Amino acid sequence: MEKLAASSLPMPTTIIADAGFDSEENYVYAVGDEKEPRFEFLIPYGTSVQEQTRKYKKDIQNAKNWTYCEEEDCFLQLKI
Known part of the structure; x- marks a missing residue:
């Protein structure tokens, strides 16, 4: 540039x-x-393409798929 x-x-x-x-x-x-x-x-x-896959979106071990609970200040691991 x-x-x-x-x-x-x-x-x-x-x-x-x-x-x-x-x-x-x-x-x-x-x-x-x-x-x-x-x-x-x-x-x-780097991982933007991977994050678009169904497998990535359903992986419960991935913290990005967890929900933040503000009341209890914690993340909830939800099964999809």
């Missing part, structure tokens, strides 16, 4: 990348130093 910015070519307004570019460094670069995005970006995180 820095090489592109240094050239005379126009900068894209939206960057689309695959999960291989999922890194804190890339996100920080896209957001910019002043926390105002340099450009819009669509970069899925």
